[in-house]
Amino acid sequence: MSALTALDPGGQMDFVYLRDQLKVTDGNLGAHLSKLEEAGYVKIEKTFVARKPRTFIIATGKGRDAFANHISALRQIIKDG
């Protein structure tokens, strides 16, 4: 989510790029993304670019809000020491 929310709202990230950044397997990332998609935190779009299939991941508004809340909670824990 941190990589996805670094893009502008509505920004899409390639599945392969995300997998390489996180150093996980296709299956592992796919499983995580399915959970996030079920929760409505991400949207997965399959498309063709130059006749090659590409999968792009988008953080939804709900996902961005939940992630912002998570960061805020972490900051609160640090602040309260």
Add this chain to the structure above:
Amino acid sequence: MDKTNGENLKESIQESPESAKDSLAAIENTMLRTRKAVAASYSSPLMILWGLLLAIAYTAAHFYLKYAAVIFWTMAGVGTAGSYLVWWRLLRKIPFKEPTEEKINLRLGALWWSLFLYIFIWLSLLAPFNGKQMNAFIITAIMFAYVVMGLWFTAYFMVWLGLFITAVTLTGFYFLGHYYCLWMALMCGGVIFCTGLYIKLRWK
């Protein structure tokens, strides 16, 4: 994000302050890396291309000063065609898609074409001048656009690069006389090329 939400969520996260600090650092690191990767994907190929072309053109102009105009016009033509080619390839390969990308690309294109139109107008107003004056004027005008773009997109490396190249151009113009072109090949073309290469290799 208001404090109440953060406080409520805090209850549901079972983390010590130390591990929360680590988690936050990991999140911030990933976000920074992603932002840098986005900036690198767009800017590094163009910086490598133009840095290399400038270095070649300045070196050639030093040894064949009589043909400097032809050399720089050729460089501009090859660079413009190359930029469009690089951009076309980038749009197919790039692992990110921003919703405002298309509009920004069009505006950036318009910005650069407007800048070149105005450079042409200013040069016709300022004439007569020698080749060195014209060259220093064009480079500093382009670096001004770098600084403005860097401030606009909060890509501060562009601001620093723009200011640095402006400073080396003025140094070469005022103090290096005959060696101006060689100096610019190294300090303008070379620095732009190396910055592009560094960004490409380190900001992946």
